[in-house]
Amino acid sequence: MSLDKQIEKIVKSNGANLYGTEIVKDDGNTIFRVYITKKDGVSLDLCAEISNELSPFLDVNPPMHGAYYLEVSSPGIERKLETPTHFMSAIGERVKFKINGGDKEKGLIISANENGFVVKIKKEEVLFNYNDISKAKTYYEWNKK
DSSP states (O other): OOHHHHHHHHHHHOOOEEEEEEEEEEEEEEEEEEEOOTTOOOOHHHHHHHHHHHHHHHSOOOSSSOEEEEEEOOOSSOOOOOOHHHHTTTSSSEEEEEETTTOOOEEEEEEOOOEEEEEETTTTTEEEEGGEEEEEEEEEEOOOO
């Protein structure tokens, strides 16, 4: 079983879903980030519980060589969309994305499946295949007063 699958099992046992993991360098420190989601939101207490369960597991099954810090958090309201599952979980949200070749688009995700997603752009629904997209992320439209 892969490390992500084992992490996912621990996250699911706490009632949440694994969104993804990443390794980043920040101010000379290495950070192993575990992003989680939950239908009714991610609380600080939930992050702490999962971190407390993951920490001893990762001591025995380290995600990398060398010292690192573990962070467990929500991916945030504006987050990268990298897998079909990410797009499916973002149905009803606004998305900005870059099409291979350089064009940029944005709109509302209407539907998504294993092959692609449908976005409403200026009252028109357009289908995009994941293979045609180089980068995508959700965005929040802040109300202007």
